[in-house]
Amino acid sequence: MAPRKVFLIGSGPLPMHNPSEMGFPALRTRQFLLPLLAAGHEVMLACLTPRESDSGPDHESTEPIRLSVDTATGEKSFLYSVVRPDEPGRFLSLRDLRGKFGPDVTVTAGPFLPMAAGARAAGEEPLWIDVPGDPMSEAQARAHRAGSSDPIHRYREMLGWALARGDRFSVISDAQRGPLVGALGLAGRMTGEALGHEWVHVLRGSVEGLSQSHRASSRVPDGFPSLGRDDFVVLFSGGYNTWLDIDTMFDGLHGAMAADPKVRFVSTGGALRGHDESSYYRFVRRAEASEFSDRFHFCGWVPADTLPAIYDRAQLGLFVDLPCYEAEFGARTRILEALEAGVAVAGTDFCDQTTELAQTDMFHSLPARSPSAVSDLIVELSAAWRAQGHLGRQAEGPSWKVLRESYSIDRTTEELLAWVAAPSRSPGGVAIDFLEDYWQELARLQDRLEEVWNSPTWRYLGRLHRLFGRLTGR
Numbered sequence: 001m002a003p004r005k006v007f008l009i010g011s012g013p014l015p016m017h018n019p020s021e022m023g024f025p026a027l028r029t030r031q032f033l034l035p036l037l038a039a040g041h042e043v044m045l046a047c048l049t050p051r052e053s054d055s056g057p058d059h060e061s062t063e064p065i066r067l068s069v070d071t072a073t074g075e076k077s078f079l080y081s082v083v084r085p086d087e088p089g090r091f092l093s094l095r096d097l098r099g100k101f102g103p104d105v106t107v108t109a110g111p112f113l114p115m116a117a118g119a120r121a122a123g124e125e126p127l128w129i130d131v132p133g134d135p136m137s138e139a140q141a142r143a144h145r146a147g148s149s150d151p152i153h154r155y156r157e158m159l160g161w162a163l164a165r166g167d168r169f170s171v172i173s174d175a176q177r178g179p180l181v182g183a184l185g186l187a188g189r190m191t192g193e194a195l196g197h198e199w200v201h202v203l204r205g206s207v208e209g210l211s212q213s214h215r216a217s218s219r220v221p222d223g224f225p226s227l228g229r230d231d232f233v234v235l236f237s238g239g240y241n242t243w244l245d246i247d248t249m250f251d252g253l254h255g256a257m258a259a260d261p262k263v264r265f266v267s268t269g270g271a272l273r274g275h276d277e278s279s280y281y282r283f284v285r286r287a288e289a290s291e292f293s294d295r296f297h298f299c300g301w302v303p304a305d306t307l308p309a310i311y312d313r314a315q316l317g318l319f320v321d322l323p324c325y326e327a328e329f330g331a332r333t334r335i336l337e338a339l340e341a342g343v344a345v346a347g348t349d350f351c352d353q354t355t356e357l358a359q360t361d362m363f364h365s366l367p368a369r370s371p372s373a374v375s376d377l378i379v380e381l382s383a384a385w386r387a388q389g390h391l392g393r394q395a396e397g398p399s400w401k402v403l404r405e406s407y408s409i410d411r412t413t414e415e416l417l418a419w420v421a422a423p424s425r426s427p428g429g430v431a432i433d434f435l436e437d438y439w440q441e442l443a444r445l446q447d448r449l450e451e452v453w454n455s456p457t458w459r460y461l462g463r464l465h466r467l468f469g470r471l472t473g474r
Contacts, residue, residue: 001039001040001421003039003040003041003042004041004042004103004104004105004420004421004423005041005042005044005101005102005103005104005105006036006041006042006043006044006103006104006105006106006107006420007044007046007097007098007101007103007105007106007107007121007122008029008032008033008036008043008044008045008046008106008107008108008109009045009046009048009094009106009107009108009109009114009117009118009121010025010026010028010029010032010033010045010046010047010048010108010109010110010114011025011026011028011029011047011048011049011085011109011110011113011114012026012029012047012048012049012053012056012082013026013047013049013053013056014026014029014030014033014047014056015027015030015210015304016030016069017056017057018303018304018305019053019056019303019304020301020302020303020304021053021269021273021301022301022304023238023239023272024110024111024132024205024238024333025110025111025112025114026110027205027207027210027333028109028110028111028130028132028205029045029047029109029110030210031109031205031206031207031409031412031413032107032109032130032413032416033045033069033078033109034069034071034072034409035071035072035409035410035413035416035417036107036416036417036420037069037071037076037078038071038072038073038076039073039417039420039421040073041420042078043078043079044064044078044079044080044081044097044101044103045078045079045080045081046081046083046093046094046097046098046117046121047080047081047082047083048083048084048085048090048113048114048117049082049083049084049085050084050085050086050273050274051084051086051087052273056082057080057082063081064079064080064081064097065079065080065081066078066079066080067080072409072410079101081097083097085113086274087454088450088451088453088454089450089451090117091117091120091121094117094120094121095120095121097121098121098122098123099123103125104125104126104423105125105126105127105128105420105423106118106121106122106123106125106126106127106128107127107128107130107416107420108127108128108129108130109130110130110132111130111131111132111133111135111138112135112138112155112158113158114130115129115130115131115135115158115159115161115162115166116158116159116161116162118162118165118166119161119162119164119165119166120161122165124425125423126167126168126423126424126425127165127166127167127168128166128167128168128169128170128416128419128420128423129162129165129166129168129169129170130169130170130203131159131162131169131170131171131176131180132170132171132172132203132205132330132331133171133172133176133326133329133330133331134176134179134180134325134326134329134330135155135156135158135159136152136155136156136159137324137325137326137328137329137330138155138242138243138326138330139151139152139154139155139156140152140324140325140326141241141242141243141322141324141326142242142275142276144242145242145276145278145279159183160187163183163184163186163187163189164187164189166426167423167424167425167426168198168199168200168201168419168426169184169199169200169201170200170201170202170203170415170416171200171201171202171203172202172203172204172205172329172330172331173202173204173329173330173331173351173352173353174202174352175328175329175351175352176202176329176330177200177202179329180199180200181199181200184199184200189426191427193427194426194427197426197427199426201415201416201419203412203413203415203416204331204353204406204407204412205331205333205336205353205407205412206336206407206408206409206411206412206413207333207336207337207340208340208407208408208409209409210337210340211307211308211311211337211340211341218305218306218307218308218309218312219305219306219309220306220309220310220313221299221302221303221306221310223299224297224299224306224310225264225266225297227264227313228262230262230386231262231263231264232260232262232263232264232315232316232378232381232382232385232386233264233265233266233313233314233315233316234253234256234263234264234265234266234314234315234316234317234318234378235265235266235267235268235310235311235314235316235317235318235338235343236249236265236266236267236268236269236317236318236319237267237268237269237307237310237311237317237334237337237338238268238269238333238334238337239269239270239271239272239275239276239280240269240270240271240272240276240279240280240283241272241275241276241279242275242276242279242326243321243322243324243326243327243330244279244319244320244321244322245320245321245322245348245368245369246279246282246283247371248320248368248369248370248371248374249283249318249319249320249374250283250286250287251371251374251375252320252370252371252372252373252374252375252378253265253296253318253374253375253378254290254292254371254375255371255372255374255375256374256375256378256379256382257292257295258292258375259375259379260378260379260382260383262382262386263295263378263379263382264295264296264297265287265295265296265297266297266299266310266313266314267296267297267298267299268299268300268301268302268307268310269300269301270298270300270301284298307337307341308341311337311338311341311342311343312341314338314343315343315344315381315382315385315391316343316344316345316346316378316381316391317334317335317338317343317344317345317346317347318345318346318347318374318378319332319334319335319345319347319348320347320348320366320374321347321348321350321368322368322369323348323350323368323369327348327350327351328350328351329351330351331351331352331353332347332351332353332354335347335353335354335357335363336407339357339362339363339400339404340404344362344363344364344381344390344391344392345357345362345363345364346363346364346365346366346374346377346378346381347363347364347365347366348365348366348367348368349365349366350368356397356403357400357403359395359396359397359398360395360397360398360399360400360403361392361393361394361395361399361400362391362392362399362400363400364377364381364391364393
């Protein structure tokens, strides 16, 4: 197999840079990057990383730098460039990087912005677009939390770009495959020429090797609570997202603490900047006002190399989702992180992943919107842990150790690697009036206008205009 030049668009900061704020988008980027390098491909990673990030190569140069990372076939190097996702000119920067690199294929990894960026930055080469989680279901949950319809319009626009340009697509679950195929039909991609063409592949999530990569240097973060040997520690790790049922989770924890004085709650992660900042702070306020406030511990976002030590001190991972389409079509990477660390998980069972894991020995299912079920299960598991020292149960299906292989990086990315080895454009083109060329041109003009509006010259002219208005009384 001849190696390909792969232009990979993902999100950062990467786990290898020991970030304090690490979410699913960066984990998905890692999941794609490592096997592409291990297979011998030449990769340039354009990493959409906010300026506020506190880790990783934070270079301002427009020229990519070369980094190295350990893969399944040894240490491999790749080109790496930071692109600021929240600043003007982001898509122009990606086009420039792609043009200089001259890729054989372009691949996007992770939700939302990379898929739109790939559609805008790719040239004539084949394009694989990753859509892990249904964007419109996520937009619905975000609109519900925000009380505004704005996310729906923005998500639909960006999904439209991806649907119009992608040649192959990946999703996170079997349940999500159908909705994306339907969306491709609405976008006019299901032409007669495309009959039999495989548009959508299911690439499940993977965090294989993530905890091991930091275990040697693991330490608890500053401010981590002092825990007793017989305390039963319930851990929530990651972002407090729009589809998290924070009220049911809090009420369930509060009830468990009332029944069992040894139950404690530890939270790492928190508000999702620019996405959902209200859910976390509302949960914190309820905890601070509780009679058990001294048993709720909020560590905030912590360095990645502290997570193994934190998981070592936890007995149970917990998540409780709202019953919604996002929960049905998506997946829960935080479950995989806990199981990889050897920590049992209790959570609602809505998606393919949780239904499969519910048959194993390490996952305990919870019904939706039932605080009493949450508290009863925590109290039951706390007693079981003190009696037997672990929370494993008799599995109805294969154990997590057996099932774990199907969530490995190699297994989950097989179809991506097969396509990169023999990439092709999709047949038939786009046979509807999707106004793609006009959208791209308008997007280029918008990027240029944003650069002008944020330039020192424009700001200086604005001040002169305001001064002139005051002087003339206008």
